[in-house]
Amino acid sequence: MSLWLLLAGAIMPRAKLSQKSVVTVFKAYAFENRRRFGSMVVHLGVIVVALGVTGAGAYRIDEQVRVDFGSSTPFQSYTLKAIDRFMQQDPGQVIAGAVIEVWQNDRKLKTLRPSIKVFFHDGMTAQQPVPTPAIFYRFSMIFTSMSMVWSAPTKILWS
16 A cells, blocks of 8 residues: 555656656655655555455465373374373472374374463462473474363462
């Protein structure tokens, strides 16, 4: 829009009045009022970014799949295999997650470890859990995350 306003409102009338080419008038205009020209360039950049963000959503595929331990499920051209689960207790937190392998054409590409971290306020009272995704980057991206049902506040007794 700002480029159209620049061309139609400032450059084209000046080119007609001065009998010079549009390129020559455009260069002169850019150096004549740099602040105005710079603001138009910035607005054009904002429009390009907005169009890019809008267009990128067309290529996004959101799909939720459940993979039981010891089984696999196809996802696009990949196969996701849930191998094992893990739990780690550290002072002030518990980390629980799964080990998921990403396969393509009988070739293992990566092992992902999405998890959920639960932090403890006073050593006993659990805070809101924090999901920690594992991401596999390629031309397409696989984003794995854990989900669970949580009721807070919960007291956990250490054994």
